[in-house]
Amino acid sequence: MSTVPTTRTERRKAATRRAIIDAAEQIVIERGADALTLEAVSERADVALQTIYNRVGTRSALLVAVAERAQEDNREYMDAAYATPGSPVERVMNAARAYLRFAVERPHQFRILADPPNEPEALQRIAELTIEQNAKLEAALRDAAAEGLIPATVDPALTAKALWAAANGILALGWRADELRADPEEIAALFGALLNLSPVANAIPPIA
Template sequence: MSSTPATGRVATRRTRTRAALLEAAERAFVRHGFNGVTMERLAEEADVSVGSIYGHFSNKDGLYVAVATRAVELFGEYLQRAYAASDSPLEQVMTAGDAYLRFHLEHPGRFRFIAFDGVESRPSIANDAEDRVLAERLAAVLDGFRDRIGAAVACGEAGPHVDPELTARFLFGAWNGMVALTLRHDALGLDDAGISACTMQARRIVVEGLTAPAHRGGDGRATARLLDLPSAPPATG
């Protein structure tokens, strides 16, 4: 029993070290790209030894996958908040558009691991189990979004012409493309305010295209609300 407090302190310290490494790695990968990051640089930024990094992650690829996995998990939490905002599947789908915007605004570093398959190409490790798990987790998050679109079709809010799988992929790609405009430095670039306005315009266009006739008002417009999510509390871990 006397070793329990010490064991707890070790576990807490290990958790904090891992969190510090993930934070430092996210910043470094975004700033320098995968190939520009060394374990020595990460150790210095996180104020730990290189050996400590290897004690938590098998190698740089493993650390990269852990950072990306954390981004996927947080993205999934944002979408779950969108689904909880309404009992209407169609409104849930449209609120997910705002959730995606919020995710970018509040966590721009993590957003890049979702939107662009990472921040820079890495040596191919397509058969690596960790990479497959990461891809499966992101696919599962998008499958949940697809299922919300399917529910909107099933209850008659969205028209029978809507293919849930294709629509989910289209919207994911469209949102990626819009937010990616913040990375441009030419006349096509948009600031955060511009992206917010663009996203709202896109949501209006999409909801009109999805809505079945029975769920339109006397003016022919969709009755589904375009809900916005409040800012999320700071992410931990």
């Protein structure tokens, strides 16, 4: 757990770190992760390269910091969905809606999580954060099986991972530049089709 800076020097260092990560995040939002370089962040944040190394670290560390912010945004959407009262299947449904809404409303943050940059440290951290979130879907599916809402033969861990992967594949259609590109309305319909093919199909209404 991070501690709250107490001295003026610590507060200044923390503020500089936030400004650097803010700059990195804006570059990713505006131009994508490939455009993120230490030089670009240095120029955007108006700090020396050495300051970036001192306060955050390498390019990989910057990507991790941006990804962690994206995951925090995602967590707000998903935690609210899972906390909504209802049956386990309704929790799955709420989570699907929240994941879709996050991807539509925070497209660049979603993309860095769904299509992470090829940086070992960033890949590892994003994987850890994703596994953490997928565990909540797995728990909802396990509860649904325990209550007889879905077949007891369903593997909650495998199904959660399959639904997550399929959802990302559907959402990635919004990035395409060809005739297979899907607009938000079609993506929502495809989400509905995915859920209709899933083990929870008989217990949920179509996604809206």
